[in-house]
Amino acid sequence: MSRQGLKTMDQAQTVNKELYEFKNKRVSIMNKLMPVLLLLCASVSILTTFGIVVTLITETYHFFKVIPIFDFLFGTKWSPLIPPKSFGVLPLLSGTLLITVIACLVAIPLGLASAIYLSEYAPKRVRKIIKPILEVLAGVPTIVYGYFALSLITPMIQSVFGSAGVFNALSAGIVVGIMIIPMVSSLSEDAMSAVPRSLRDGAYALGATRFEVALKIVVPAAFSGIVASAVLAFSRAIGETMIVTLAAGSTPNMTINPLDSIQTMTAYIVQVSLGDTPHGSIEYGSIFAVGMTLFVITFLLNIFAQYIARKFREEY
Amino acid sequence: MEALININKLNLFYGDFHALKDVSLTIPEKAITAFIGPSGCGKSTLLRTLNRMNDMIPGTRIEGGIAIGGTEIYSDEVDVETLRKKVGMVFQQPNPFPKSIYDNVAYGPRLHGITSKKELDEIVETSLKSAVLWDEVKDHLKRSAFGLSGGQQQRLCIARALAVNPNILLMDEATSALDPISTLKIEELAQELKDKYTIVMVTHNMHQAARVSNQTVFFLNGEVIEYSDTEKLFSNPSDQRTEDYISGRFG
Amino acid sequence: MNIFQDANRKQIAGRRRTDWLLHMLFVIATSIGVLALCALIIDILIDGIVRLQPDLFNNFPSRKADGSGMKSALVGTIYMLLIMAPISFIFGVGAAIYLEEYAKKGRLTRLIQLNISTLAGVPSIVYGILGLALFVRLLALDRSLIAGALTMTLLVLPIIIVAAQEAIRAVPRSRRDASFALGATKWQTVSRSVMPSALPGVLTGVILAMSRAIGETAPLVMIGALTYVAFLPDGLRDSFTVIPIQVYNWLSKPQIEFKELAASGIIVLLVLLLLMNFSAILLRNKYQKNV
Incomplete structure (x- = not known):
């Protein structure tokens, strides 16, 4: 110009x-x-x-x-500090998995139910109060949850199951589950709110009741978002550190008994870094090998969640 | 033609907003009644009280009565689910469920307790035939309803509404999102359906009302201004405001 | 003619009962989350309120619970915030401006964007591993305040970038057009027209990111924030501790008195978080009124 x-x-x-x-x-x-x-x-x-x-x-x-990679990936004994030293990551993986499964058993039903309640049932005013309260759960520092597990949940578990130790997977798993409720509930609710009003109207106009609209129309339509939220929550539980360090113990243990003490990958990393491990030693290296495993798993899960959320967004 | 719906001094409030004012109307059976008027005049609101879809909007208050076939629809005798089964509705935008064509039509019957595959197959076929969609989709009933064109989707929604065997069909500007050819198809369909069903349609398109309906009601600011045979209303309106509206002076 | 004659009221009553039952179930499930939060707060208040005395703020930690305090941890947390806030603000907001205002919609931009959302999902302890290798060892910063602050900066950057992007995106197009139409350059438009409007939103995001940072424990354990510090850090290269680490330290001791100390430390931490979140909410409300 x-x-x-x-x-x-x-x-x-x-x-x-x-x-x-x-x-x-x-x-x-x-x-x-x-x-x-x-x-x-x-x-x-x-x-x-x-x-x-x-x-x-x-x-x-x-x-x-x-340490040969094969021994690391498939070894069933993790004993890095006490001779005879052994670096099989499976006990740490199984410990992590145990915690994560317990956490998801808590968080996915509760989170999904909360999401359905908030999106389909709750009056606007109730929703405006409850939603931020649930989101506070995600903002509480993990060290606080660790305290909560030790001081309230573990004694409760011990009073129900006499055999439970001070450190057990159940307590840590439940508390990790509580922590990730808002991840499930808020992402699922977002997905459900994105379901167009007109679909609900269509179902109501056929004489559906609220639960029929919620479970047969809204949840299926929002399914990919719900699955993505569950995968993200799962990944978050795998990476959680302080709660499991404090409440689940530090016994690498291949068990599925939730009352046993176990050790997760994250808790192991903390344990080693608390001690004075010299740079270059094999223990020092093991932090990175375990960290790598952790990173790869969570990375793949996150990519997977993003993929689901994107892939199925439009195409009902 | 016998009166099927009797609306008696109906007042409706959204919070402080007085949306319908002393509306009294009778709607005849097996005919097409059109509601016209400028946007915000209350025509859609009235339509949505007929199947109580307004119940779900918080702060809605209703006074007066609506009787369908002699039964007061806001009374305890009537379950809202049954009411909506008897009074089907088609919306402005085609809103098929994210399911297959078959499952869309079978959704309503399944809700109301029909489980037998044979019975469902029959219902799906007759409903799709009534909606003049059967020939276009009969070979791929399992495909997603989202693959259909807009006009087909709207006819699917009509089939879905017919599948629960209603007596009344409400059409809320059901053609406003469609192209002219699809609109024509829906209008022809409405003409066929009126032999079996009582149809109440809201339309923003006066020509459509003139083309399709038997009776026309003109609304303005929540009031019924004029109600008569379509032919009379458009050729010889008795109220000045009706004349102003249909001659395009406002709206 | 009664069209409702054939109504199957029994079937509908059954469906309504199911609806009611499920409604109750959903309410209960939702309240479990809320109740857990209440239980957590009450539990901590009961345990920690006795130790919430001046000693807690004035004293350094000691081997005996009585008179033990968290002065060094409180100061460490505040120092860390003071270092982190400007660094992460500059880099976070800079990245957000680049992505929203300058970046062409190409492969590089998509890569950066994907990378940011992936980073947000990386477990915090992995940042600790990075901090340990990069800042503590490679850059030889040792277990210092600056190493900790830089590690935490990397951790919160994705959060700040995403929040800042949203705030920038919320500035209406018309405001940019008005500036360009007056002959402003791109940078003048961004710095004088877009950013002032986006600033409250950006600050809200930064505050929330900081509140995430002061609660983080794992990465700082990794880079070796000490658990026992009886002095105040004097420079960037000094060793330090923060509140969550101090709490962790107290929690690992068996005596009940230390558990009380941990609870009171948590109360301090939570109050701090509450204040930060509250100011973020105030900012946001003001911001919503202005736009």
Whole structure:
């Protein structure tokens, strides 16, 4: 636009050219510099991922030079500190899985039921109060949950099951479950609220009652979102650290008895880093190998959840 | 034609808003009655009281009476689920469920307790035939209803409403989201259906009311201004406001 | 003619009963979450209220429970916040501005965006591992305040970026057009027209991210925030502790007195969180009125 404008002005001799000086150096430098600086900021996130991956791979590689990868992945005994040392990750995996399954057994039914209640049943006013309260559950620091598990849930479990120890998977699993309720409920509710009003109207107009609309129309229509929320919650439970460190114990144990003490991958990492492990030792390396396992699992689960949520969003 | 629906001094409030004012009407059986009027005049609100869809909007209050076939629909004698079974509804936007064509039509009968496969098959077929959709979909009943065109989806919704064997069919601007050809098909369908069903339609399109309906009701600001045979209302309206509206001076 | 004659009232009564039962079930399930939160708060208040005395704030931790305090932890938490807040604000908001205002909708942008949402799902302890390898060892920052703050910055960045992006996206197009139409450059438009409108939303996100950070324990355990610190950090390279670590330390001791201390430490932590969330809500409400 400016070029043509300028031509006309050249023809008109009386025009004061200074008025039409379209370049402003100071402004133009900022305008060119800022995008570069901002891109640098944005690349920090890429660098973080890069850093995580490189760190884990390098140290894990060193670890696998000493401990064969096969022994690590399929070994059934985890005894890194007490000789004879053994680095089979399965007990840590099974411990993690036990906690996660218990947590999901708590969180998925409760979270889904809460989501249905909030989205289909609750009057607006009730919903406005309950929703933020449930979301507070997600904001409570995990150390607080750890305290809650030790001081309230574990004694309750012990009074019901006499055989339960001070550290047991059940207590930690239940509390992790409570922590992830809002993940399930709020993401599922979002998915259910996204189901168009017109579908509900269609069902009501055929004489459906509320539960029929909720369970036969809304839940199926929102199913992918609900599954995605459950997968994310599952992944969150796997990565949870402080609750399991405090309440589940530190006994690598291949058991499915929820009253036993177990050790999760995360709790092991904490245990080693609390001690004074020298850099370069095999224990130090094991943190990274376990961390790598943890990272890969949660990463795949998160990608999976995003995939489900995206893939099935439109296509009912 | 016998009166099927009797509306007697009906007042409806959304909170403080007086949406329907002293509406009294009789709607004849096995005919098409059209509600017309500018948007916000209360025509859709009245339609939604006929199957009590307004119940679900918090803060709605109703005074006066609506009787269908002599039964007061807001009384304890009537379950709202049964009412809606007897008074089917088709909406502005086609709203098939995210299910197969078959399951869409079978949804209502299943709700009301029909489980036998044979019976359901029969209902699905007759309903789709009544909605003049059968020939287009009979070979892929298991396909998702979302694969149908807009007009087909709307006819599927009509089939879905017919599947629970209603007496009355409410059509809430059922063609406003459709192209002219699909609209024509639905209008023809309505003409056929009126032999068996009582049809009440809300339309923003005066020409449609003139083309399709037997009776026309003109609403303005929550009041019934004029109610008569369609032909008379459009050719010789008795109220100045009706004339202004149908001649396009407002609305 | 009564069209309701053939109504199957029994079947409908049954369906309504199911509806009522399920309704109750959903209410109960929802209240379990709420009740758990109440139980947690009451439990902590009962245990911790006795130790909530001046000693707790004035004293350093000691081997004896009586007179033991969390001065170093409280100060450590505040120092960490003071270091983190500006760094994460600059990088987080910078990244958000880039993604919303500058980035072309291409593969790189999609990659960055996908990467951010993936990072938000990485367990916090993995950030601890990264911090340990990168800041503590590679950059040889040791188990210092700055190493901890940088680790936590990486942890909260995705949260801040996403929140800031939402706030920037909420600024109406018309405001940008108005600025461009007056002859402003892109950066002038962003800095003087878009950002002032988005700022309250951005700040809300930053505060919420900070409140996430002060509750985090695992990454700091990893990078070796000490569990026993009887001094205040003096510089960026000093070792430090924070409230959750102090609570963890007290919780690992068998004596009941230390459990009470842990509970009172938690009360302090929760009050801090409450204050931060409250200010975030105030900000948000003000913001909603203005737009």
